[in-house]
Amino acid sequence: MTIRSVLDATQHCVITTHINPDGDAIGSAAALWGALTERGVHATVLLPGPMPENLQWIPGADRMEVYHPSTLGHDRLLAQADTIFVLDLNTLKRLDLLGEAIAKAAGRKVMIDHHVKPDAFADVMLSDVEAPSTCSMLYEVLADWAGDAVPRFSTSVAQALYVGIMTDTGNFRFPRTDARVHLAVAELLDCGADNVKAYELIYNTSTFGRLRLLGNALASLTSHCNGKLCVMALTMDEIRAQGCTMDDTEGFVHHTLSVEGVEMGLLAIQLEDTVKLSFRSKGTTYVRDLAAVYGGGGHVYAAGARVRDGVLATVVADVIQRADELFA
Numbered sequence: 001m002t003i004r005s006v007l008d009a010t011q012h013c014v015i016t017t018h019i020n021p022d023g024d025a026i027g028s029a030a031a032l033w034g035a036l037t038e039r040g041v042h043a044t045v046l047l048p049g050p051m052p053e054n055l056q057w058i059p060g061a062d063r064m065e066v067y068h069p070s071t072l073g074h075d076r077l078l079a080q081a082d083t084i085f086v087l088d089l090n091t092l093k094r095l096d097l098l099g100e101a102i103a104k105a106a107g108r109k110v111m112i113d114h115h116v117k118p119d120a121f122a123d124v125m126l127s128d129v130e131a132p133s134t135c136s137m138l139y140e141v142l143a144d145w146a147g148d149a150v151p152r153f154s155t156s157v158a159q160a161l162y163v164g165i166m167t168d169t170g171n172f173r174f175p176r177t178d179a180r181v182h183l184a185v186a187e188l189l190d191c192g193a194d195n196v197k198a199y200e201l202i203y204n205t206s207t208f209g210r211l212r213l214l215g216n217a218l219a220s221l222t223s224h225c226n227g228k229l230c231v232m233a234l235t236m237d238e239i240r241a242q243g244c245t246m247d248d249t250e251g252f253v254h255h256t257l258s259v260e261g262v263e264m265g266l267l268a269i270q271l272e273d274t275v276k277l278s279f280r281s282k283g284t285t286y287v288r289d290l291a292a293v294y295g296g297g298g299h300v301y302a303a304g305a306r307v308r309d310g311v312l313a314t315v316v317a318d319v320i321q322r323a324d325e326l327f328a
């Protein structure tokens, strides 16, 4: 089945995305929900967990529900759905109980995603690891579905897609931000997406504590591998001391790449007895392979891992040694 024929055949559907959703996750779920709802399809977005506050303004986000297994209504929706869309996620394993419920559901499963190594659970699988965002992929799908309609996107759908593309391309600066991305975004702006509002509500909503925490993170920076590796380190105690949570460290790692000559950045956070590693690359090194050494994964240029029973200094020293070999 083509994705277009699936959309045409869908009457009752459930849409979901990954835990700890980002702009691309909520953006793609909201955009697909909007496009289907506008055509009279009964669609519900069920999330595996809550969404961060700065995404709650996205049109349609207020209608999303956090899945609860003992909620009769949710299980009925899953049982009755002819189609279940899984967006910005390529495995049901990351959905816990919701994933188990989806695996059991009779409806056809559709995956639209750009992460590597997709699981083969979907009946219709759109997987493109070269895509800059799931919203870019969904833009193509919905543009095709709109056919000759003018405009091809409602303002709400355009806004949701815009957020996903903006956030997953790091505000249009990551390597895969090509002309196609800008052409797509041009159309979305024409359809009424508000780029100023999107940036303002996503990024300029820091709390005082979060900015202070960023100060700690920046003060921790160290340089290694002849300046090619920049390491940022934080502890859960520091995060708590500023009244922050792990969510507040989102985006911190990008600062490591802003140092001239740096090719790879690392943010290492000491949780209770685990060290969380976030790797970023400017495009010359494959950090996914490095994350895999520690049992992690992700994208080629943005990856992560969690080292259990790890001590920050030891884990970081090990990463530096491996990076040294990588750059040698």
Ligand SMILES: [Mn+2]
Binding pocket: 024, 025, 088, 114, 133, 134, 168
């Ligand atoms: Mn994404």
